Amino acid sequence: ACQHRLWPEIDKVVQQQVAMARMGIGECGSGWQLFAEDGEMKMYRREEELDGMVVDPLKAVHVVKGITGHEVCHYFFTPQYRYDWETTLEQMNVLETISDDTLMFMQTHKRIWPASQRDVVFWSHIRKLPNEKDRDGPDIWTVVNNSTEHPDYPANNGKCVRIFLKVCLMCQTRVDPPKDGTPLSRENVSCKITYCSVVNPGGWAPASVLRAVYKREYPKFLKRFTAYIINQTKNKPIMF
Ligand SMILES: CCCCCc1ccc(-c2ccc(S(=O)(=O)CCO)cc2)cc1CCc1ccccn1
Numbered sequence: 001a002c003q004h005r006l007w008p009e010i011d012k013v014v015q016q017q018v019a020m021a022r023m024g025i026g027e028c029g030s031g032w033q034l035f036a037e038d039g040e041m042k043m044y045r046r047e048e049e050l051d052g053m054v055v056d057p058l059k060a061v062h063v064v065k066g067i068t069g070h071e072v073c074h075y076f077f078t079p080q081y082r083y084d085w086e087t088t089l090e091q092m093n094v095l096e097t098i099s100d101d102t103l104m105f106m107q108t109h110k111r112i113w114p115a116s117q118r119d120v121v122f123w124s125h126i127r128k129l130p131n132e133k134d135r136d137g138p139d140i141w142t143v144v145n146n147s148t149e150h151p152d153y154p155a156n157n158g159k160c161v162r163i164f165l166k167v168c169l170m171c172q173t174r175v176d177p178p179k180d181g182t183p184l185s186r187e188n189v190s191c192k193i194t195y196c197s198v199v200n201p202g203g204w205a206p207a208s209v210l211r212a213v214y215k216r217e218y219p220k221f222l223k224r225f226t227a228y229i230i231n232q233t234k235n236k237p238i239m240f
Pocket of ligand 1: 086087088107109110112115116118120145163165167197199201205209210213214217218221
């Protein structure tokens with residue numbers, strides 16, 4: 001991955017996105033409003049517009065028992081599972097395998113009335129980060145998805161409006177070893193998930209429509225995604 005043309009950009013964006021994800025809601029600057037809550041899952045957004053278009057940053061935090069950060073990032077990054085959990089995905093193609101930790105995707109998402117259908121081209125990078133707070137604690141895992149251009153898929157040349165996104169999924173595993181010295185099991189692990197995204201919807205779409213879509217789709221996505229991982233991993237060895 002180090003020699004690929006995108007590597008400098010990938011490294012810069014990953015460092016930047018992880019720093020943002022690590023900041024708590026309080027530190028992240030004011031203006032965050034809680035717009036969805038379900039048990040441990042809390043979703044915040046900031047209302048921002050760019051040239052009259054809604055580009056609300058989103059930050060979701062969730063704590064899920066029985067899975068690890070590596071498992072969450074593995075199922076988020078790996079293409080073969082995506083149709084199982086991505087609620088609005090219509091078509092997904094891997095355009096380039098840049099390295100074993102970096103892929104390039106082209107995705108079209110189902111049309112959401114009354115807006116026109118969207119597509120997106122992005123690189124996706126998975127990385128393990130040292131746990132700065134607790135040296136001998138489990139590592140932090142992250143996946144960063146960042147829009148990019150691809151010569152074979154120019155923006156807005158077909159039926160779809162090209163969206164631009166920057167997404168960071170950052171996961172911190174927590175291990176609470178059993179008191180009685182029995183071997184570690186899934187009851188002793190949990191994962192703190194931070195999901196940040198900024199999406200520019202590309203062409204114009206009514207602010208009310210976009211905010212309604214995000215309010216409905218993001219909680220659905222995170223609940224369905226985490227339920228999927230719990231189900232996929234329950235009878236498998238723990239991936240740290
Ligand atoms: C009027 C519709 C405007 C655009 C809607 C939209 C915008 C962004 C996205 C999207 C694309 C990828 C990601 S990802 O985190 O990288 C995961 C890999 O798939 C995340 C969200 C999707 C959708 C379509 C509607 C929608 C909104 C949230 C969640 C799911 N679907």
